[in-house]
Amino acid sequence: MSVLADRFGRVATDLRVSLTDRCNLRCTYCMPEEGLAWMPREQQLTDDEVGRLIRIAVEQLGVTDVRFTGGEPLIRRGLLGIVSAAAALSPRPKLSITTNGIGLERMAGPLLDAGLDRVNVSLDTLSPERFRELTHRDRHADVLKGLAGAAQAGLTPVKINTVLMRGINDDEAPDLLRFALNHGYELRFIEQMPLDAQHQWDRHEMVTAEAILASLEPFGLQPDPVSRGTAPAETWIVPGYRDAAGNPARVGVIGSVTRPFCGDCDRTRLTADGQVRNCLFATDESDLRGLLRAGGSDAEIAAAWQAAMWGKRAGHGIDDPSFLQPARPMSAIGG
Numbered sequence: 001m002s003v004l005a006d007r008f009g010r011v012a013t014d015l016r017v018s019l020t021d022r023c024n025l026r027c028t029y030c031m032p033e034e035g036l037a038w039m040p041r042e043q044q045l046t047d048d049e050v051g052r053l054i055r056i057a058v059e060q061l062g063v064t065d066v067r068f069t070g071g072e073p074l075i076r077r078g079l080l081g082i083v084s085a086a087a088a089l090s091p092r093p094k095l096s097i098t099t100n101g102i103g104l105e106r107m108a109g110p111l112l113d114a115g116l117d118r119v120n121v122s123l124d125t126l127s128p129e130r131f132r133e134l135t136h137r138d139r140h141a142d143v144l145k146g147l148a149g150a151a152q153a154g155l156t157p158v159k160i161n162t163v164l165m166r167g168i169n170d171d172e173a174p175d176l177l178r179f180a181l182n183h184g185y186e187l188r189f190i191e192q193m194p195l196d197a198q199h200q201w202d203r204h205e206m207v208t209a210e211a212i213l214a215s216l217e218p219f220g221l222q223p224d225p226v227s228r229g230t231a232p233a234e235t236w237i238v239p240g241y242r243d244a245a246g247n248p249a250r251v252g253v254i255g256s257v258t259r260p261f262c263g264d265c266d267r268t269r270l271t272a273d274g275q276v277r278n279c280l281f282a283t284d285e286s287d288l289r290g291l292l293r294a295g296g297s298d299a300e301i302a303a304a305w306q307a308a309m310w311g312k313r314a315g316h317g318i319d320d321p322s323f324l325q326p327a328r329p330m331s332a333i334g335g
């Protein structure tokens with residue numbers, strides 16, 4: 001089998017598939033309140049086209065993990081069909097989804113039945129009021145119900161993604177961790193990255209991994225003996241707590257900006273309009289949709305995907321003075 005290798009010896013086995021650039025929330029660090037100019041429908045890959053590209057990635061290019069994201073993947077109409085088509089592949093990839101959790105209470109069972117293995121739910125605050133300010137929508141209770149629904153359905157371990165922002169929710173790190181521990185969810189704090197549509201990200205305003213860990217000092221976190229491998233999160237054991245499976249509870253910190261893990265990156269990304277991105281911060285893309293719609297064979301598509309990955313840079317370069325924020329915001333790339 002061919003693989004998605006690059007010039008620095010990395011091999012991408014983890015595919016992030018964005019199923020839509022649309023979202024039902026307006027998180028301030030991601031999108032303006034009025035939304036964005038959405039991708040025209042005809043540019044978006046159809047369910048069959050997404051399925052075909054995932055099949056090529058898994059069966060011909062060695063992809064072992066597929067994560068559905070967006071925008072908000074739960075609002076993609078064909079989601080269950082896309083998940084079950086991916087679950088029918090051989091070798092069967094591990095399947096997960098990153099979602100804001102709205103509608104997950106209802107969708108968790110059907111997603112499990114379709115073949116989904118796991119879920120990450122984004123939650124930045126325990127306060128419904130703050131949630132409304134942060135997302136411009138009054139849906140906090142729906143997210144909590146979505147988390148509970150995922151755990152009940154068995155989409156485990158249920159992970160929570162949290163972005164902390166200075167003066168907005170950075171006082172909540174211990175409470176969020178306690179909430180996660182008490183419910184058997186695994187919390188991951190993510191450093192805020194320069195991927196907002198408004199281009200307002202400011203390095204000095206970002207809550208760093210170091211600051212996050214300092215605020216968790218009362219928990220007496222212990223280094224995790226399990227190797228991190230290619231996972232973006234550095235994890236710690238939280239003494240005195242167990243996860244839903246009875247193992248020592250963990251908390252993760254994804255220091256994408258201050259503790260980059262590019263050297264271990266095993267990601268390849270497909271946007272909802274069929275562009276391969278070899279890095280979250282890439283400024284160029286490779287058009288698989290054009291090739292696919294022009295009648296390209298599986299072998300031609302696989303070769304184009306390989307060429308796209310070969311050009312991956314050694315690092316995202318956020319700290320480089322020449323760093324340019326990508327033209328696409330996070331919602332249109334797929335986080």
Ligand code: SAM
Nearest residue numbers: 030070071072098099100122161192193330335
């Ligand atoms: N709508 C889904 C959700 O809310 O999880 C999936 C897409 S969202 C873009 C994926 C993740 O990216 C979320 O956890 C969100 O908090 C995170 N995110 C969005 N913009 C970000 C930024 N500028 N820096 C860091 N994380 C960001």
